[in-house]
Amino acid sequence: MKREPTREVASLSGVTFAYNGHQVLEGVDLDLEERDFAAIIGPNGGGKTTLMKILLGLLRPQRGQVLLFGEPPQRTAHRVGYVPQDIHANKHFPISALDVVLMGLLRPGRLFRRYSRDDHRAAEEALDQMEMWPERHKRMEELSGGQRQRVFIARALVSNPQALFLDEPTASVDAMGQTDLYSHLKRLNERITILVVTHDLMVLSSYVKSVICVNRSLIHHHAPEVTPDMLRLGYRCPVELLGHGHLPHRVLPCHGGPCCE
Amino acid sequence: MSEWLQLPFVQNALLGGLLAGILCGIMGTYVVANRIAYLAGGIAHAAYGGVGLALFFGLSPLLGVLGFTLAGALIMGWLYLRERHRADTAIGVLWAFGMAVGVLFTDLTPGYNVDLMSYLFGSILAISRGSLAAMAALIVAIGLFVICFYRDLAAVSYDDEFARARGIPVTALQLLLIVSVALSVVVLIRVVGLILVIALLTIAPYMAEKRCRSLASMMVMSSLLNCLFAVVGLGLSIRFNVTSGPAIICVASLAYFAFMGWLALRRRA
Known part of the structure; x- marks a missing residue:
């Protein structure tokens, strides 16, 4: 089998972002390569969501360069399937799972457009991939948290994204539901690049290929593990973190390389 | 009852109630689905400031209310969109300020005593042909807007973050929605009063939201419920010779309580 050369999905160089005068990211660099399955970790308020929004062009950094598929993200964001935090979606909203997925096909500047047969086929395929087709007519409110997320992922997949x-x-x-969700993502990662903000360090070793630790500055570690450097950067008190996940056998000792100096 | 229906003013009132019900059914769907009932309340109350200003400066009440309400709506809308969770205080301030300005300027207007109650609860039995035409025109305009942008508005209302990532002009659509609410308030305040506007914008859509699977069905159900409340309320107000606005509100509120009770019972069963 021919192995295609790895290409860059997204890159940041020297990106600085402040929110209402409060510095969130400072001179951050990142290269996200094709087929990566990268987890963004870090403390609350450390800039995880901000980083993702900058990559998508939803926020503009005060300094630095952002490229998504080699171009400014505003031009290429539609090639990314985005699954925002579910707190944005109104839980009681009157909408069926199928209509949520069709939303993923919206594009600006098309009035009166009804969804075509192709759109419906794409929605069926996306829902099917996430094993949610049988639930398509249910109100979102009637679904479990995990099922809702699978619908949101189907909505992101329906436009056939590259990431x-x-x-x-x-x-x-x-x-x-979490295990189930990550095994779906792992299967999707055979085709597309995945970037996920997570609190859940359990996923690191079993699913993820690289770890991006963000707390104003950023360390990208190209292996599924948390290094002592990351702990120092990410969490003021590593012990607190050890108490949470099943970390002890995942924290590997320093082994040299760019981020373990 | 049937001899009442022969009277032109009763016919106008009925027509007015139905049109108000439909307009509020459509706009209320967005108000409730976007969780901006408080913002709509602020807009409706700020509108009263326009009444006072128009009286004092001798402008036409419609122009005064239109200008003041749109300005208030855009300020409150902007505050809301900028900081959703912290805008409620500012909206509360503008809400109170609008009412206070309205009352003060009415006081200062020599020889004129406008009836505050008529702006709070309207005078649907004195509705004019012109008001009916204005309501019908606004329903057509807002209907076209909703049909053109139905999917985009649904996406913006459901998950603005995702809509933005899809390149939908989220802020522009949200402001247009808020402006539509403001225009509805302007047209309806003379007819049904600002309290009844809030009731029609929230009660039926809230009930409909619990059962519907789309915004379109929610609009239809809210409009039907609103029309039912209006007709029953008007009938009762004529039969018992009481003010019609509060009668409609009581009918709607009682239906709401009954519905919530029924939901609670069903959940327990």
């Missing part, structure tokens, strides 16, 4: 950006997809999902 999938997910912001805390497992925040309101029970443990079983």
Whole structure:
């Protein structure tokens, strides 16, 4: 099998972003390569969501360069499937799972347009991939947290994206749903690049290929592990973190390389 | 009852109630689905400031209310869109300020005593042909807007973050929605009063939201419920010779309480 050369999905160089005068990211560099499955971790308020929004062109940094598929993100963001934090979506909104997925086909500047047969076929395929087709007519409110997230991922997949950006997809999902969600993502990663903001360090070793630790500055570690440097950068107190996840056998000792100096 | 229906003013009132019900059914769907009932309340109350200003400066009440309401709506809308979770205080201030300005300028206007109650609860039995025409025209205009942008408005209302990432002009659509609410308030305040506007914008859509699977069905159901409330309320107000606005509000509120009770019982069962 011919291995295609790795290409860059997204890159940041010297990106600085402040929100209402409060510095969130400072001189940050990042290269996200094709087929990566990268997890963005870091403390609350450390800039994880901001980083993702900058990559999508939803926020403009005060300094630095952002490229998405080699171009300014405003031009190429539609090639990314985006799964925002689910707190944005109104839970009681009257909408069916199918209509949520069709939303992923919206493009600016098309009035009166009804969804075509092709659109419906694409929605069926996306829902099917996430094993949610049988639930398509249910109101979003009637679905479990995990099922809702699968619908949101289907909505992101329906436009046939080259990358999938997910912001805390497992925040309101029970443990079983989380495992299920990540195995779906792992399968998708055979085709597309995945970038996921997560609090859940459990996923690191089993699913993820690289780890991006963000706390004003950024470390991209090209292996599924948390290094002591990341702990120092990311969390003031590593012990607190050890208490949460199943970390002890995932924290590997410093082994040299650019981020372990 | 049937001899009442022969009277032109009763016919006008009925027509007015139905048109108000439909207009509020459409706009209320967006108000409730976007969780901006408080913002709509602020706009409706700020509108009263326009009444006072128009009286004092001798402008036409419609122009005064239109200008003041649109300005208030855009300020409140901008504050809301900028900081959703912190805008409620500012909206509360403008809400109170609008009412106070309205009352003060009415006081200062020599020889004129406008009836505050008529702006709070309207005078649907004195509705003019012109008001009916204005309501019908606004329903057509807002209907066209909603049909043109239905999918975009649904996406913006459901998940603005995602809509923005799809390149939808989110802020522009949100402001247009808020302006539509403001225009509805302007047209309806003389007819049904600002309290009734808030009731029609929120009660039926809230009930409909619990059962519907799309914004379109929610609009239809809210409009039907609103029309039912208006007709029953008007009938009762004529039969018992009481003010019609509060009668309609009581009918709607009682239906709401009954509906919530029924939901609670069903959940327990």
